[in-house]
Amino acid sequence: MKRLYTHFGDRLFALVLVLLASGVILAAFLMAYELYKGGSLALSKEGFWGFLVGVKWDPVIEKSFGAWPYVLGTLIVSLSALFLSFFPALAAAIFAAEYAPRWLAQIINYLLDLTAAVPSVVYGLWGIFVMAPWIRDHLMLPTYLWAAEQAPWLLPFLGNPSGYGLLTAILILAAMVVPFTAALARDAIQLVPKEQREAAYALGATRWEVLRLAVLPLARAGILAGAFLALARAMGETMAVTMVIGNSHKLPYTLFGGAATMPSVIANEFTEAVEDLHLSALIAVGFYLFVVSFLVNLLAGYVLRRQEALARGVR
Amino acid sequence: MTNAAAKTKELALRARYRRDRFMQALVGLGTVLALLVLFLVMAYALLKGVSALNLDFFTHDMRPPGEAGGGLRQAIVGTLIVDGLALLLALPFGLAAGILMAEYKEHPLAPVVRLLGDTMNGMPAILFGLLAFILVVKPMGGFSALSGSVALGFLMVPIIARATEGVLLLVPREIREAGLALGLPRWRVILSLVLPTARAGLVTGVMLAFARAAGEAAPLLFTAFGNPFLSFDLLKPMDTLPLRLFQFAISPYDDWHRLAWGAGLVLFALIVLSSALARLAIRR
Numbered sequence: 001m002k003r004l005y006t007h008f009g010d011r012l013f014a015l016v017l018v019l020l021a022s023g024v025i026l027a028a029f030l031m032a033y034e035l036y037k038g039g040s041l042a043l044s045k046e047g048f049w050g051f052l053v054g055v056k057w058d059p060v061i062e063k064s065f066g067a068w069p070y071v072l073g074t075l076i077v078s079l080s081a082l083f084l085s086f087f088p089a090l091a092a093a094i095f096a097a098e099y100a101p102r103w104l105a106q107i108i109n110y111l112l113d114l115t116a117a118v119p120s121v122v123y124g125l126w127g128i129f130v131m132a133p134w135i136r137d138h139l140m141l142p143t144y145l146w147a148a149e150q151a152p153w154l155l156p157f158l159g160n161p162s163g164y165g166l167l168t169a170i171l172i173l174a175a176m177v178v179p180f181t182a183a184l185a186r187d188a189i190q191l192v193p194k195e196q197r198e199a200a201y202a203l204g205a206t207r208w209e210v211l212r213l214a215v216l217p218l219a220r221a222g223i224l225a226g227a228f229l230a231l232a233r234a235m236g237e238t239m240a241v242t243m244v245i246g247n248s249h250k251l252p253y254t255l256f257g258g259a260a261t262m263p264s265v266i267a268n269e270f271t272e273a274v275e276d277l278h279l280s281a282l283i284a285v286g287f288y289l290f291v292v293s294f295l296v297n298l299l300a301g302y303v304l305r306r307q308e309a310l311a312r313g314v315r
Numbered sequence: 316m317t318n319a320a321a322k323t324k325e326l327a328l329r330a331r332y333r334r335d336r337f338m339q340a341l342v343g344l345g346t347v348l349a350l351l352v353l354f355l356v357m358a359y360a361l362l363k364g365v366s367a368l369n370l371d372f373f374t375h376d377m378r379p380p381g382e383a384g385g386g387l388r389q390a391i392v393g394t395l396i397v398d399g400l401a402l403l404l405a406l407p408f409g410l411a412a413g414i415l416m417a418e419y420k421e422h423p424l425a426p427v428v429r430l431l432g433d434t435m436n437g438m439p440a441i442l443f444g445l446l447a448f449i450l451v452v453k454p455m456g457g458f459s460a461l462s463g464s465v466a467l468g469f470l471m472v473p474i475i476a477r478a479t480e481g482v483l484l485l486v487p488r489e490i491r492e493a494g495l496a497l498g499l500p501r502w503r504v505i506l507s508l509v510l511p512t513a514r515a516g517l518v519t520g521v522m523l524a525f526a527r528a529a530g531e532a533a534p535l536l537f538t539a540f541g542n543p544f545l546s547f548d549l550l551k552p553m554d555t556l557p558l559r560l561f562q563f564a565i566s567p568y569d570d571w572h573r574l575a576w577g578a579g580l581v582l583f584a585l586i587v588l589s590s591a592l593a594r595l596a597i598r599r
Contacts, residue, residue, distance in 0.1 A: 091345020
């Protein structure tokens with residue numbers, strides 16, 4: 001601390017540094033404040049709670065705004081995508097950290113980085129023209145026809161098999177969030193000390209037993225942090241989801257049919273919102289999204305720091 | 316040991332080996348599954364994108380629907396302008412935050428900057444668009460390239476900060492100690508010794524932030540907004556590749572779909588190229 005302030009140049013440099021770096025702190029507070037203020041018109045009309053659980057979103061006739069269809073859509077889509085992506089992501093992490101030779105592990109790491117870096121719109125483009133038609137023809141239509149003959153009571157839960165809807169969004173999102181779980185899980189697995197493995201091998205454990213008994217339990221916090229980060233990404237993912245989810249205002253109760261998420265409704269309606277109340281309602285949805293993302297990211301950071309502390313402790 | 320007991324033991328061992336092999340296969344299968352969509356997206360972007368790329372793609376503006384041909388010059392130029400300006404806006408803040416976190420660990424603000432920076436890093440990109448809309452578009456009364464740059468700039472700051480911190484932590488301690496031992500003040504040590512040593516890594520981090528922002532469409536939907544004509548006016552709407560790709564993809568015209576695949580391939584190539592260069596720079 002002392003060295004920082006002995007020299008005039010140092011004092012100046014540190015001051016400039018701190019002023020600029022405070023921009024990060026300011027940005028976070030600014031976002032929270034501005035989104036809250038921007039959404040306050042809609043929030044005060046519907047009530048903080050009423051806006052959250054209201055199911056009617058009608059900007060034209062009744063001018064009533066309830067965000068629940070989008071909140072629920074976000075929860076369903078992101079949690080399902082996380083669930084679907086978790087085991088492949090964990091497998092990729094285990095493969096890269098434990099099984100693969102160095103050169104192959106490097107390629108896999110590069111591909112995982114690439115998966116995270118490919119723009120969302122490119123996934124969406126592929127989703128619209130390749131994935132959605134394929135899912136419609138090979139997954140939705142057969143299931144629909146089967147249900148029509150064998151289990152007609154199922155039809156209302158399946159919805160219109162157009163190819164664009166909840167299921168398609170979940171599947172593409174699952175592919176997109178794989179790298180976030182995989183990268184942190186891989187790092188956590190690599191942090192587990194060699195001695196742990198050697199001890200287990202010395203007792204005659206097979207490779208899988210070593211992983212299950214000596215490695216994965218110690219990497220648990222890191223894997224969990226990765227899952228949280230993937231969840232945060234899935235909740236905020238906008239373009240690809242908007243392009244394939246079908247954008248419906250109704251509660252998402254059908255698997256094949258259209259739905260919407262918090263980011264997708266903002267993306268879809270923002271430029272069409274001419275009235276202040278409608279604009280405010282969309283910003284309020286953004287405020288909810290901010291709060292939830294903030295909390296999930298914070299949680300991920302907390303769990304990750306615990307993993308790092310654990311790794312240092314074992315070492 | 317009786318024969319029967321030995322037999323049971325061997326069977327149990329075999330079951331364990333079988334389980335081991337089974338789990339290995341499962342791990343391999345999961346890895347393939349995890350990367351499957353990436354391969355498919357790559358294959359299609361290449362397959363469909365290559366046929367859309369020609370000289371016109373880079374030298375002509377888009378044409379109205381029904382008129383064949385045309386390119387995406389206005390979007391390519393716009394991406395470079397909006398993204399470049401965003402980088403200029405974000406660079407001082409991001410670098411300063413990174414230096415503070417790596418070189419002034421004892422400063423009381425350093426952990427706060429790190430915590431909030433990491434949290435903002437995971438924020439949905441569209442929220443940066445909302446923020447820029449409230450801060451720039453609304454007061455200025457219209458969509459503009461500048462507001463798009465502000466949105467992307469906010470997005471870039473935590474990425475640059477993170478990368479800067481990571482790179483500076485790789486600089487050996489001895490370099491700083493040598494500088495301090497020669498009687499250099501701390502700021503000179505950082506500016507003249509630490510930063511130049513880390514230059515390749517810093518450039519890499521900045522490049523990755525640039526590439527990441529170049530692929531974003533969501534924050535630009537209601538900031539830079541898009542513009543079918545080549546424009547250099549920062550206070551007017553401006554086109555960008557991801558945004559144009561989005562609009563073309565949801566349009567009903569085949570010709571526009573073709574251009575969308577071209578745009579997809581260009582974005583894809585940009586990402587692959589920058590991350591490959593980044594790897595090269597770090598290895599050196």
